[in-house]
Amino acid sequence: MSETQLTAERSIRPSRPAEQSTPAEPWYSWPIEFVNSLFEWFGGMGVFFWQVLRAAVTPPYEWRELIRQMDEVGSKSLPLVAMAGAAIGVVLSMEARSSLTRFGAKALLPSAIVYSVVQEMGPIITSLVVSGRVGAGIGAELASMKVTEQIDAIEASALNPYRLLAATRILACILMLPLLTVSADACGVFMGWLTQSLAEPLSLRQFIDSGFKGATFNALLPPTLKTAVFGLLIGLIACFQGMKTQGGAAGVGRAATESVVLSSLFVILADVVLVKFILVFFP
């Protein structure tokens, strides 16, 4: 490195600040800060949810935007969700076949696949896929609108952004998640049958009859409908993270990441509660 370069580098390097003795923070300061930020987040989320709820139930209703969002959340997630459901069906079929054969319970294979897919794997995989695709999309879109003052412009145009942007997206997630789950379930069951029939020929009708034998409303519907709650969580968290963004491009990236991470985490946590709820109230 030449002398000139070294001089130039030295000249642009900030001068070292005078050493100051800052009092060391007590060890308990970070847990307090963490708890504070946790309360702040939940408080902010509560206020946000209330504002969205109030905007959603009072006219005017944004039907056109709702339909656009349903297309965005539903139709555009369908290929991804169907593929994920199909993959789960194949994997479950292969795994369950070897285990059940070992215990001499091969006849239970269709039921094992159907129940696993419909009761747990379909709903949770669909929700996680939607959380990744839609949660990141909503978070990044609203965050970008926030930092470029587009949300302020909506408000200045005498429109309620909670109604136009948040309520429509959250409602679209709530309505589309159960439908996407049904699609994922159908793909999972079909691919489960296909994998099974490649190893041992069995008609689809026989597979379905055997798989759904003895299936009741309580066994199939509540697990599918619980995804509406997952939809609420995904939409709510993504809209909240997006609309509270600050700090330019870095803020937009942070909002997208946090939307996915937090909504996926809350979907998994809510699943624990909802499974227990379903077992208690829909035995």
Add this chain to the structure above:
Amino acid sequence: MGEIDMATALNTAMEQDDGAEESSVPAVAVENLEKTFGTQKVLNGISFAVDRGQTLAILGRSGTGKSVSLRIIIGLVQPDSGSVRILGQEMTGLNMDEMGEIRKRMGFLFQHAALYDSLTVAENVAFPLDHHRPDLSKSDRDDRVAQLLHEVGMDGHFKKMPSNISGGMQKRVGLARALALEPEILLLDEPTAGLDPISSGEIDELVLKLQREHQMASIVVTHDLHSAKTIANRLALLDKGSVVAEGTFTELQQSDIPFVKEFLKQS
């Protein structure tokens, strides 16, 4: 006269009274506005009023609360204390939907235009009409959009995306969008900031033309003294969150206040 006729006459008289009362009050009246962000006091009791057909330019150094006062007037920021009356109606303390009714009578041009980046130029201008004028047929709406874009000199750019037009053009489109609902009050946040002198002059000309044609009350926040002198009837100079001087440009030139002298000299 029957009871119904009496009631109708009474209602008409009351409506006329309301109209007369509304036209006698300032279009915008701001009183003792205070706002603090964290530990920084941005506004320290500012007051001013703007009548219909008048333009007030708010000048001052960066960070003196010019844009914040404009955002408080449109309701995007809530003040800590003080009052904002728009056409006689108190703006502070209202919820978003109540504020919306007053905002329909106002237009706001953002510093960076804040156009919706997923919509075309024409769709941006049509946005307020689509939501607030469902009575307009599609052809009437398209005619209105074309007329607005013609007024701001943006003919032939209807289908362009905001990212594909220059900063000056974005401000023109932002202005057309602000005028879509035929507002009685126009708020302009740094309309010429970041523009070359020719574009700045064009925006000034445009604002003057619109004022002449629409007789709106306008508040312009700007750093640009030349622009303020061109488009405003009165100027208010802000320093440390307070109005230090208010009057015509000539009155400000004659002021003995050191800050005013310094500001005019440096500008």
